Amino acid sequence: MKLDTVAGKRVLVTGAAMGLGKLFAERAVREGAAAVVLWDINEAALKETAAELTGRGSAVHHHVVDVASAESITEAAASVREQVGGIDILVNNAGIVRGNSYFWETDNRADIDKTMAINSLGPMYVTLEFLPAMVAGSTEARVLTIASSAGLVSNPRMSVYAASKWAALGWSDSVRIELEQAGHDHVKITTVCPTYINTGMFEGAKGFLFTPILDQQKVVDTSWREMKNGTPLLVLPWTSRLNKALSGLLPIKLRDLFLDTVGVYRSMDEFTGREK
Secondary structure, eight states: OOOOOOTTOEEEEESOSSHHHHHHHHHHHHTTOSEEEEEESOHHHHHHHHHHHTTSSSEEEEEEOOTTOHHHHHHHHHHHHHHHSOOSEEEEOOOOOOOOSOGGGOSOTHHHHHHHIIIIIHHHHHHHHHHHHHHHSOSOEEEEEEOOGGGTSOOTTOHHHHHHHHHHHHHHHHHHHHHHHTTOTTEEEEEEEEOOBTTTTTTTOOOBTTBOOBOHHHHHHHHHHHHHHTOSEEEESHHHHHHHHHHHHSOHHHHHHHHHHHTGGGTTTTOOOOOO
16 A cells, blocks of 8 residues: 555664755655654764754654664664654665775675674664564555665776665665565565765766766665565666666676666766764
8 A cells, every 4th residue: 555644653773963864854844744753873974863853843862773783773772662663754865875986896895794794784783673673564664775876887996886786775675575475465565776965975976877876865865765566676777777677687797788888887987985
């Protein structure tokens, strides 16, 4: 069923201090959510965002959470259940990207573990804290996971990031099918696969043919709408869907030639990332 509004719902957003996460939280408050729970590891920015959203009609709760830590997730989830009783809308938004070197040039192997923990395992552990109650309930519930178009096609200079997003996409969409198979139609999973977004996270990355850097507000608006609609998979923009389709049809050498020619394989050459 379609969910017209999140008014009266309890919403949790990971990576909520800034960027897409903050915009998702703002959207939930603007739409009249009963409670909006903000998770982020950046305590200072998290407090600022919580202060901005407080007093607008929704109960706002914030927790400093490291989604790379299963223990941190478990502790924070217990606090959330004590405060608001459960979550109806979960937005798995937290994510990181590290480096733009070739894989064999990796200097800090901890970056591999961190990337996989935050981008792949984090959404799994967070969702596992709240999905059982969603399934057991009878009201409309949603899980929105921000994956990436890097989870659809291979891309040099981001092999670990791509691996983490392939994992996130495969997991998220498989859970969607599990819910459908088990008859829990009131819980819908939406996975979003955007190309580069102007949040600063991919500073220096280049758009490619017919694929400019995406506007973060438009990504949030579209993702939010499709989440409420229960859309299984959202790929942004249309050229990314085309690249995925051609990648599945063309022989590998032609696929590589096509993606290299349109600029996909060179899009990370000048990546710097968000300055800390």
